[in-house]
Amino acid sequence: MSATRMLVLGVMHWAGRAHGYQVRTELVSWSADTWARIKPGSIYHAIRKAAADGLLEQDSTEPGDGGPDRVAYRITPEGRAELHRLVREGLSTPGDPWMLNAAIAMLPVLDRDEVRALLATRIKALDETLTRLREWRADPGQTPEHVLEQANLWVGQARADQEWAASLLDRLNAGGLQLPQPPASLHPTRD
Template identity: 55%
Template sequence: MSATKLLVLGIVHISGGAHGYQVRSELQSWRAETWAKIKPGSIYHALKKAAADGLLTEHAEPGNSGPERVLYRATARGRDEIVELVRDGLRRTHDPDMLNAAIAMLPMLTRSDAIAHVGERVARLEAELVVRAEWQEHPHRDIPEHIPEHVREQAELWAGHARTELEWAKSLSKRLSEGAYTMADDPGSWQTVPDPLKMHL
């Protein structure tokens, strides 16, 4: 649910306001159903829940040739929530859906903030690989008798994924340090999207 929540809030924010159908269409164009396991029904549920929690505002608008539509806009709390979810997705291991969502919304963070949380992911992966290496040196000490010995292959698979992910995270940190991508504290960032309500005051 966190990945869906992050992407829904993010799409509404960077759009400056969006209807449910627009959010769904945008995420479908990103193929988010394949890398974040987002289902169409969960998008509308996430919008309603975010509005109920004060993360989005709802504005009824007359439909072109049908019933009223609801326009959603991110509140200040909603924008803060996006930032916290991106941070969490970057540093949390073993949650690929959340990591993918965080990468999609990476420019919501300042450059130094993004580097710091990617660095935390690097540290966690390195620590987990140390524990895994120790386990591989003394496997029988930690394997209960009822678990087949070949189950260690699962650990080998995970360690391979972790090493690849660690290499990627270090590379991302380096690219960010070298100025890659337009981040929240850069000119033209998503954070500078004008608030449509304030524009009409």
């Protein structure tokens, strides 16, 4: 739910106001159903939940195309704070690839210096993870050999994650990777 919530809040933030079908269309155009494991129904659920939590507020109602009226929402200040929190968490904390993918899509909501600091935090957390996994492999106790293959897999995944984060951090430190403006299909809001 958090990756879906992050992406819904991000689209609402950039769009200024949108209804569920617009959010869904935007996220499907990004293939978020694949890399963030988002289902259309979860988008509508995330919108309703965010509204109930005070992260979105109803802006207007529009006639639907032959169906029910469409409710357009606008992100609240609390919603922007939650969006930033989720992006920070997804970028800095290893272990949830769906959150990381969503955070990468939402990088433009953070400034360059903060992205660099969060990547450094991620790299350090991955160092700690690799240390624990190597210790487990070195002294597996009663763990069956075939189960230790999980540790081998996780070491490889953590290394790949760490290499990616270090490479992105290097690019940012060298002045590369200009964080883009919001997608052209959306109109950014002014904070």
